[in-house]
Amino acid sequence: MKERKGYVWTLTTVLMLSIVLAGCSGNSNVESQPNSSGDNKPTNQSTGEEKPLEDVTITYSQWGTAEELQRTQELLDAFMAANPHITVKLEGKDWGTYWDGLTAGASGGVLPDVMKTSFAYVSKYAELGIFKDLDGLLADHDFDLSAIADGMLSMHQFDGKQVSLPIDANVIMFYYNKGLFDDPATNPKQATYPSAEPTWEEVLDIATKMTLDTNDRNPGEDGFDRNNIKQWGMSTVPGADLGMFEPILFSNDAKLINDDGTVALDTPEAREVLDFFIDATAQGINTSPAQIEGMGGVQNLAITTGKVAMNLAGSWNVAHYTDAAIDYGITHVPKFKTTQTVIQPAGIAMSATTKHEEAAYQLMSWLAGPEGQSELAKQGFAIPSNSQAADAYLETAGAEFKIFLDAQAYGISAPYSVKKTDLVFTHGTQILRDPLAGNGDVDAAIKDLQAALQ
Amino acid sequence: MNRLGKFEDAKFFLFILPWMIGFTVFFLIPFVTAVYYAFTDARIPGAADLNFVGLDNFTALFNDRIFGKAILNTLFFVFVGVPVVTCGMLLLAMLLNADVKGIALFRTFYYLPTLVPIVATVIIWRLVFNSEFGILNAILGTFGIAKISWLGEAWSIKPVIVLLQVWISGSGVLIFLAALKGVPKHLYEAAEIDGAGKLRRFFSVTLPMISPAILFVLVIQTMYNFQMFTEALLLAEGGPNYASYTYVYDIYKTAFTELKYGMAMAQSMILFAMILVVTLALLKSSNRFVYYEGEKRG
Numbered sequence: 001m002k003e004r005k006g007y008v009w010t011l012t013t014v015l016m017l018s019i020v021l022a023g024c025s026g027n028s029n030v031e032s033q034p035n036s037s038g039d040n041k042p043t044n045q046s047t048g049e050e051k052p053l054e055d056v057t058i059t060y061s062q063w064g065t066a067e068e069l070q071r072t073q074e075l076l077d078a079f080m081a082a083n084p085h086i087t088v089k090l091e092g093k094d095w096g097t098y099w100d101g102l103t104a105g106a107s108g109g110v111l112p113d114v115m116k117t118s119f120a121y122v123s124k125y126a127e128l129g130i131f132k133d134l135d136g137l138l139a140d141h142d143f144d145l146s147a148i149a150d151g152m153l154s155m156h157q158f159d160g161k162q163v164s165l166p167i168d169a170n171v172i173m174f175y176y177n178k179g180l181f182d183d184p185a186t187n188p189k190q191a192t193y194p195s196a197e198p199t200w201e202e203v204l205d206i207a208t209k210m211t212l213d214t215n216d217r218n219p220g221e222d223g224f225d226r227n228n229i230k231q232w233g234m235s236t237v238p239g240a241d242l243g244m245f246e247p248i249l250f251s252n253d254a255k256l257i258n259d260d261g262t263v264a265l266d267t268p269e270a271r272e273v274l275d276f277f278i279d280a281t282a283q284g285i286n287t288s289p290a291q292i293e294g295m296g297g298v299q300n301l302a303i304t305t306g307k308v309a310m311n312l313a314g315s316w317n318v319a320h321y322t323d324a325a326i327d328y329g330i331t332h333v334p335k336f337k338t339t340q341t342v343i344q345p346a347g348i349a350m351s352a353t354t355k356h357e358e359a360a361y362q363l364m365s366w367l368a369g370p371e372g373q374s375e376l377a378k379q380g381f382a383i384p385s386n387s388q389a390a391d392a393y394l395e396t397a398g399a400e401f402k403i404f405l406d407a408q409a410y411g412i413s414a415p416y417s418v419k420k421t422d423l424v425f426t427h428g429t430q431i432l433r434d435p436l437a438g439n440g441d442v443d444a445a446i447k448d449l450q451a452a453l454q
Numbered sequence: 455m456n457r458l459g460k461f462e463d464a465k466f467f468l469f470i471l472p473w474m475i476g477f478t479v480f481f482l483i484p485f486v487t488a489v490y491y492a493f494t495d496a497r498i499p500g501a502a503d504l505n506f507v508g509l510d511n512f513t514a515l516f517n518d519r520i521f522g523k524a525i526l527n528t529l530f531f532v533f534v535g536v537p538v539v540t541c542g543m544l545l546l547a548m549l550l551n552a553d554v555k556g557i558a559l560f561r562t563f564y565y566l567p568t569l570v571p572i573v574a575t576v577i578i579w580r581l582v583f584n585s586e587f588g589i590l591n592a593i594l595g596t597f598g599i600a601k602i603s604w605l606g607e608a609w610s611i612k613p614v615i616v617l618l619q620v621w622i623s624g625s626g627v628l629i630f631l632a633a634l635k636g637v638p639k640h641l642y643e644a645a646e647i648d649g650a651g652k653l654r655r656f657f658s659v660t661l662p663m664i665s666p667a668i669l670f671v672l673v674i675q676t677m678y679n680f681q682m683f684t685e686a687l688l689l690a691e692g693g694p695n696y697a698s699y700t701y702v703y704d705i706y707k708t709a710f711t712e713l714k715y716g717m718a719m720a721q722s723m724i725l726f727a728m729i730l731v732v733t734l735a736l737l738k739s740s741n742r743f744v745y746y747e748g749e750k751r752g
Contacts, residue, residue: 100710107499107715124713128497227601290606293580294587426711427520434606434694448695451519 054085056359060348061091062116063098067319071379078375079366086359106130111351113360117164119155119345120243120416120425126158127418132350134162137361143369147386149343149408155415156347164347165368166385168376171407172244172341174198174334175317176310177303178327180210186231188216194310196403198334200248200276203310207233207285210309219283226284235287235302235311238277239433243342243424244312249273250412252336261419263450266443273336274436282438289433303328314344315404319381330403332410343411345385419453427452492719499715511720521721523696524704527612527686531679531700532732535616539679540671542620547630561631568624576688579618580605605690608697615685615698626671633667634660662745669744673736680729701725 062072069092076088091112093101099121105111106128117125125131138145145153148166156164174194180186181193191209194202208218210233213225238245246256254270257263264270280286287299287308295305300313304324312333321328333341348367350360366372373389376382380396383404390405397404416424427449435445487499492511496504515521550561567575582589583604591601604610641659650658661668683702686692692699705725709718 103498103710103713107501109500128501128713129503227595288586290585290603293605294584422712426707430691430693430699431695434603439603439606440695445695 055087056085056356057087057089058113058354058356058359058363059089059091060114060116060363061093061098061101061112063093063095065094071381074379075367075372075375079363079372082366082371083362086362088363102130109353111353113351113354113356114363115349115351116167117156117347117349119166119347120421122156122164122347122349123158123416123418124421125349126163130352131158131163132352132354132357134165134350134364137350137357138162141361141365143365144388147370147388148368149385149387149411151411151413152343152345152385154413155343155345156349164349165364166345166347167368167373168346168382169385169404169408170344170346170383171315171404171411172247172312172333172344173315173403173407174203174310174331175303175313175321176329176331177306177308178329180231180303180306180309182327186210186212188212189218191309193329194331194334197332197339200334200336203234203334204276204280204285207280207310208283209233211285213284219285224284229284230307232287232291232302232308233285233310234280235292235299235308236277237287237289237292237299237433237437238274239429239436240289240292240299241424242428242432243344244314246414247333247340247342247410247412248336250414251333251338251340255414257417257420257423261417261453263423263446263453265446265449271442274442276336278436278438278442288437288439315383316381318401330400332403332407339410340412341407341410342414343408423449423453488719488722491716492723494716496716496719497713501715504716507716511717512724514717515720515724520696520699521704524699524701527697527699528680528682528701530612531616531682532676535612535619535679536672536675538616539619539623539675540626540668543623543626543671544630544668546620546623546627547634550627550631551634564627565624567622570622572622572684573688575618575622576685579614579621579689583614606694608694611690611694611698615682615689618685618689619679626675629667629671630664633664637663663747665744666746669736669740673733676732676736677729680725680732 060072060076062069064072069090072092073090076090080086080088098116102111102115102125106125111130117131122131137143145162149169152166152169153162156162156166176194178193181191184190187210189209191206194206208220210231211219211229212231214228214230215223215225217224219226236245236248238248242256249255249265249270252269252273254267254273255264265274277286281288287295287302292299292302295302295307299311300317301320301324302308302311304321304326306326318328318330332339348364350357350364354360367376368386370386370388373384373386374392377384377389377393378396380393384390384393393405394402414420431445431449431452434440435442491499491504493506493508494504495507495510546564550557550564581587585591585601585603585606588604590604591599595601602610604614637660641663642655645655645659681702682700683706686698686700686703690698692703701721702725705718705721708714708721
């Protein structure tokens with residue numbers, strides 16, 4: 001029996017050892033993980049300078065729809081044509097999977113060489129040390145940072161260091177469905193298009209006229225049936241996307257979050273803004289979250305449903321409006337006191353552990369520099385972040401989109417901290433979405449939000 | 455030990471080798487690693503700059519009100535949801551056990567939702583329960599009932615999820631149906647001769663005879679509801695105001711959105727303990743309500 005036990009133990013030990021060794025061997029080429037400073041590398045990585053013309057393959061990862069990935073592939077093809085010794089492999093994921101993948105990649109030490117970043121997630125991931133500090137590289141290669149607005153650069157910095165380069169200058173605007181305004185059947189009160197820099201008072205008046213129940217009555221008229229609305233004047237759901245809503249707060253001298261990380265929505269100025277939308281939703285002029293859910297779930301695309309006259313959306317949404325074949329107009333975000341908007345620049349960062357630093361830099365500098373930005377501008381779907389590509393953008397997109405460039409001047413300075421990212425993308429939607437549509441106690445919700453952030 | 459005995463041992467270990475490898479690689483090593491991380495401040499798995507923080511992750515959780523909400527929601531799904539879903543399964547199984555024409559067709563229809571991917575099912579449910587355009591509110595509206603925000607109210611979202619679980623409970627229904635088919639007819643005949651009515655026959659014959667199946671379904675459903683994720687994520691993203699935010703959803707957000715991997719592992723340890731305690735309690739108490747035919751007691 002004793003002999004049998006020994007046999008069992010021997011076999012088990014050999015088995016365990018083989019598993020452990022097999023598990024360890026897979027990681028043998030990466031001995032260290034990125035630290036908080038983001039500057040360490042695997043110990044077996046060559047520390048010498050790569051020869052510029054040596055053939056190299058690097059990976060570039062981004063989120064996006066199939067169409068967006070196709071457009072990026074076209075850019076990469078142009079880059080590879082200009083740099084034949086570099087092959088870039090594109091890895092695409094949807095928005096949610098992308099960030100989970102980045103987390104998993106960071107933990108496994110298998111990050112792409114270059115990756116797309118969001119202005120809102122720069123701090124969060126830079127804190128993990130997965131992004132390369134670009135200051136030295138940019139200085140060594142004389143990259144012209146002056147062609148990119150300081151506000152956009154600051155949104156891609158962490159601890160004062162440039163960890164990501166902005167590659168577009170997406171901006172929030174206000175859109176209206178001209179088809180609904182032009183048709184007497186959907187605009188019986190003959191409401192006019194909103195002006196170039198409208199006030200919310202003006203927009204509310206227009207939206208009231210454009211809101212129709214099944215008997216073509218407007219809110220405020222006798223017999224208006226709030227439960228049977230067939231067309232809404234506007235769609236701005238504050239709690240669904242607080243980041244997009246932030247410039248509206250700024251336009252009334254309010255803000256989302258204080259410098260100390262506390263919620264700033266309890267000031268009289270902020271409450272005036274919140275109450276405006278709560279009242280508009282209560283009257284049926286503005287869509288509720290449930291109504292948006294029933295119309296496809298995306299407030300930015302509300303005007304494509306043919307049931308909403310105006311909505312807040314990003315500059316990138318014009319591609320969707322074109323696909324939906326609607327005739328639309330663009331104005332600046334309506335104001336309470338001053339016209340404001342928010343620029344939401346996506347960027348590109350380099351992995352702190354890349355083995356192909358030079359090739360990765362060449363790709364980054366091309367994408368963020370005048371050549372890549374001009375190619376991006378010629379596609380006509382994104383606003384270039386580099387001012388040297390502005391002409392190319394206007395040539396392709398046309399004068400009607402000049403407003404996107406004009407809007408850059410109204411951009412608020414509101415960089416994202418880790419706490420603000422949590423507020424906008426996690427707790428804010430959960431806690432505020434329904435109260436800000438009139439369904440729930442706003443004061444209690446703000447306190448809840450404050451507690452959640454702590 | 456003779457040579458034949460050794461050969462038999464070798465064969466034995468050879469046959470269980472795949473299982474042992476799977477168990478070690480996919481359970482034992484991850485489990486031990488998770489326990490280790492639960493006591494660190496690791497932001498991501500594999501982080502080099504982690505520190506040992508003792509019980510800090512655990513104590514911090516008890517001051518986290520969202521974690522508290524996630525626990526309460528999960529306990530609702532376990533202690534209210536599991537009995538309701540199990541009763542729903544049993545009710546459906548009894549209906550499908552009826553001896554009527556075309557019953558095979560009904561059985562197919564009731565099992566079909568189980569075959570539909572849960573993502574598709576949830577999308578359908580979101581449309582059905584939409585407060586503005588949903589078919590449910592449209593039907594209620596014909597009776598003069600005002601629109602209800604089923605997915606937007608804290609009081610209604612959890613019952614809607616429980617109802618969804620009943621809708622996709624075909625597998626449990628099959629287990630109950632098989633158990634019902636296995637109840638000997640002569641027991642019902644004997645009870646009827648003794649003057650037992652339908653209700654009495656159900657409680658005195660049917661329930662005891664299918665009690666092993668009930669225990670099995672209860673244990674499986676309890677473990678599932680402790681780990682509920684997909685329904686909460688897809689139906690209302692854990693909202694409104696965390697009203698459908700489940701424990702595992704919280705673990706996922708803590709690890710992948712908040713990037714607090716050590717904290718997420720601490721949450722996993724607590725969940726493991728909770729499932730262990732409840733499942734053991736269920737199994738321990740089962741000898742009071744489970745009847746195994748042919749089992750000798752005392």
